[in-house]
Amino acid sequence: MLIYYFQLGLRSLKRNPFLTAIMIVSIAVGVAASMTTYAVLRATSNNPIPEKSSRLFVPLVDNWGPVETVENGGEPPRALSYIDAMALMRDKRATRQTALYSIESTVVPADPALLPFHPNTYASYADSFAMFDIPFLHGSSWSASEDTARAPVAVIGRALNDRLFKGGNSVGREIDVDGRRYRITGVMDHWDPQPIFFDAVNTGGFDEPVQLFIPFTRAIDVQLQTNGNMSCYKTPDAGWDAVLRSECAWVLYWAELPDAASVRAYRDYLRNYAAEQQRTGRFAWAPNVRLRDVDEWLEYLEVVPPESRISALLGFGFLLICLVNTIGLLLAKFMRRAPEIGIRRALGAPRTAIYQQFLVEAATVGLAGGALGLLFTGLGMLCTGLVFEPSIARLARLDVPLALLTVAVAVFATVAAALYPIWRAAQVRPAWQLKSN
Numbered sequence: 225m226l227i228y229y230f231q232l233g234l235r236s237l238k239r240n241p242f243l244t245a246i247m248i249v250s251i252a253v254g255v256a257a258s259m260t261t262y263a264v265l266r267a268t269s270n271n272p273i274p275e276k277s278s279r280l281f282v283p284l285v286d287n288w289g290p291v292e293t294v295e296n297g298g299e300p301p302r303a304l305s306y307i308d309a310m311a312l313m314r315d316k317r318a319t320r321q322t323a324l325y326s327i328e329s330t331v332v333p334a335d336p337a338l339l340p341f342h343p344n345t346y347a348s349y350a351d352s353f354a355m356f357d358i359p360f361l362h363g364s365s366w367s368a369s370e371d372t373a374r375a376p377v378a379v380i381g382r383a384l385n386d387r388l389f390k391g392g393n394s395v396g397r398e399i400d401v402d403g404r405r406y407r408i409t410g411v412m413d414h415w416d417p418q419p420i421f422f423d424a425v426n427t428g429g430f431d432e433p434v435q436l437f438i439p440f441t442r443a444i445d446v447q448l449q450t451n452g453n454m455s456c457y458k459t460p461d462a463g464w465d466a467v468l469r470s471e472c473a474w475v476l477y478w479a480e481l482p483d484a485a486s487v488r489a490y491r492d493y494l495r496n497y498a499a500e501q502q503r504t505g506r507f508a509w510a511p512n513v514r515l516r517d518v519d520e521w522l523e524y525l526e527v528v529p530p531e532s533r534i535s536a537l538l539g540f541g542f543l544l545i546c547l548v549n550t551i552g553l554l555l556a557k558f559m560r561r562a563p564e565i566g567i568r569r570a571l572g573a574p575r576t577a578i579y580q581q582f583l584v585e586a587a588t589v590g591l592a593g594g595a596l597g598l599l600f601t602g603l604g605m606l607c608t609g610l611v612f613e614p615s616i617a618r619l620a621r622l623d624v625p626l627a628l629l630t631v632a633v634a635v636f637a638t639v640a641a642a643l644y645p646i647w648r649a650a651q652v653r654p655a656w657q658l659k660s661n
Contacts (some may be wrong), residue, residue, distance in 0.1 A: 226618050240557070244589070247553050251593030252600050254546030259597070260604030261539030263530045263626055264612060267619035268430070272417035276357060277518035278420075281479050282402065283312065283488070285328040286512035287471050287501075292457040293390055293512075299513055301455055301473035302425045302525070306444075308497075313349070317493045318356045318479035319486070323440055324348035326426055327474055328451040331436070332400040333388055343384055343435035345401075345451075346423070347443035353379070353410075355480050356422060361385070362396035363410030367440060370409075374441040378406035381435035385411045402444065406438060408634045417620050419527045423476055423520050426452035426603040429527035491515045543633075548640040554642050556588075558582060568608040582646040583639060590638030594631035598622075601630055 231590040238244075271277055285308050286293060286300035293299060304312070308324040329345040352358075353365035362385075366377040378399055385394050399403045419429030447464040452474065460470035481487045491513070498511030516524060602622050 235475070242324075243553060243557060247550055247589050248593045248596055250546045250553075251590060251634055251638055252550050253593060253598035254543035255597035255630055255637070256600030256604050258536075258539040258543040259534070259601045259626060259630045259633065260608065260620070261535040262607060263270060263601075263605065263620040263622070264616065265528075265536040266279050266619075266626075267418060268532045268616060269528045270418060270644070271519065272419055272421045273357060273518060276355075276480075277421075278483055279480055280355060280513075280518050281318075281481055281490070282516050282521045283477055283490070284514040284516075285474070285481055285494060285501075286509065287510070288457050289507070289509045290512075298512070300514055303453070303455065304475045305471050305473055306468045306475055306478050307471075309477050311497065312477060312479075315493070315497075317490055319482055320351040320480040321478065322349040322352040322355060323477050324352060325440075325443075326451040327438075327443060327448050328425060329448075330435060330439075331384070331388070332403070334400070338387075338490050343381070345430050345436040345438070346434055347438055347440045347448065349440050351480075352422075352478070355478060356415075356417070358415050359413040361411045361413040362393045366409045367439075371441050374405060374445045375439060376406045376442060377409050377410060377439060379410045379437040380408055381412045381433060382414055383433070383437040401436070401438070402448075414501040419522060419543075422478060422613065423452070423524050424522060424527050425476065427615075429522065430487050430619070431523070432615070442469070453475075464590050487515065509539055529612070531612065532616070535611065543637065547637055550589075550638065550641045553643060554586065555645040555648060558645045578649060579646055582642065582649060586646070588638050588641030589642075590635035591631065593638060594634030596657070597630050597634050598627055 270407075270424075274286075275278065283304075284302070285304060286302040287305050287308060288301060293301070304323070313321060313323055322347050327345045327347055328342060330340050331343055332340045343533035349371050350365050350536040353360075360363075361382055363379075365379055366375065370377055378401065380388075380399065385391060388394070388396065388399065394408050394411060397408050399408055400406075417432040419639050420427045421429075423431075444562070454472050454474040456470065461470055475524060476609055479490060481490055495511045498507065499629045501507045502509070502511065515607060522528075553625050605622050606619050608620045611617075612620075
C-alpha cells in the first residue's frame, strides 16, 4: 500500500506543479539555511580529541597576584611563565607532560625554484606526540634524550613533506629552518584537530594545521621568540635571558593524567608548588592554581564563536518560517481534494487510509525538498566565508552524515508540518461532500 500511496502522491503533485514547486523550494531553502549554519556550529563545537579529552589537562599557576588578576575575575594568567613551566617539567608529576609555544619560522627549500615560506610551527617536548595522538606516516618523534641534548631535530607534516620532498620518505634528511639545519625524525600523517585545543589561547581555537615541530629545548637554546601572546604585568628587561627570568606568561603547558586519583594528586602538587613559591618570597599571595581538562579549557576560553550559535538559531528559525508557509500550502492542497476524500470515505476507506496516503505524499514532498536542499547546502558551504573567518569557514563540510541529516530533516519537518492539514482533511464528512457534489 505504501508504494501505491507513493504513486498517488506523485500524481497529485503533478496536478499542480506550480504549488508543488513552491513547497519544494521553500523546504529546500529552509533546510539548506539550517544545515549550513549547523555545519559551522558542529565544526566549532566539536570535541577535537574525544578519546583523550578527559585525560589531558592545562595547569595554571598565578604568578601575578590578586592585584593584577582582578580584571580577569581572579583567574591566573592563561599560560605559564618560563620559570614555572620548567619547574613542572623537572618535577614530572604527570604520566606525560609538555611545554610548548608557537614560533614564526622560515623554511628554505633546497630546490632553488621554490620560494621560502612560513609553515605553522611549534616548539614542544617529545611527549607531545603521544599525548596528542599525532599519527605518523614515516618515522616517529624525537626521543627524550634528544630533548635533553637540545638536538637539532624536527617532525614535519604531510603537506610540508609533499612540498619539499614530493611525498617521499624524508626521515633522516635535513630541512633548513631559519638558516639552521634540522634532521627529520618523522613525518606526521594528516593531523588537524579542530578546535586547536593545545593552543586555543593564541589561535582562538582555529588555525591552519601544524606542519613543523622542533624541540622546545632547542628553540630556547637558539633564542626563538614566541609567535603567540606574551602577557606581562610589567615590561621585562631587554634580552632573551631577561625574558626567561621574567614573570611574563607565554609558555603553554599540558599534562596527561590517566585517572581521577592522579588528577587529585596533581592538583595538590600545584597547590604545594605555589605554596613553596610563597614561602621562598617569590609569591606574596596565597596559592591560586587551576587544572582544567580539554572540554573545560575550551569552555573557559569560549572557543565556540558566538556568531556560529546565533547563525544556527537564525537558520533553524528560517526553517520554521518555511514550514509555516508549507503548512498553509499543504492545507490548501489537501482541502481542495475534499470531494475525492468524501468519495473514498463513502466507499469504506477508513480515516487511517487517508492519513497514510497524505503522510506518504507529504514525505514525497519532503524527499524532493531534501534532494534540492542538498544542492543549496553545498552552495551554502561555499558562501560561509562571507560570514565567518576563513579558518572557521574551511571547517564546514558537506559530508555523508550531514547529507543524510539534511534529507532526514527535510522529510521529518515536512511530515510534521503536514500533520495539521492531514487531520483537517481526514475530518471531511462524506455525506456532505456527496450531497454538494
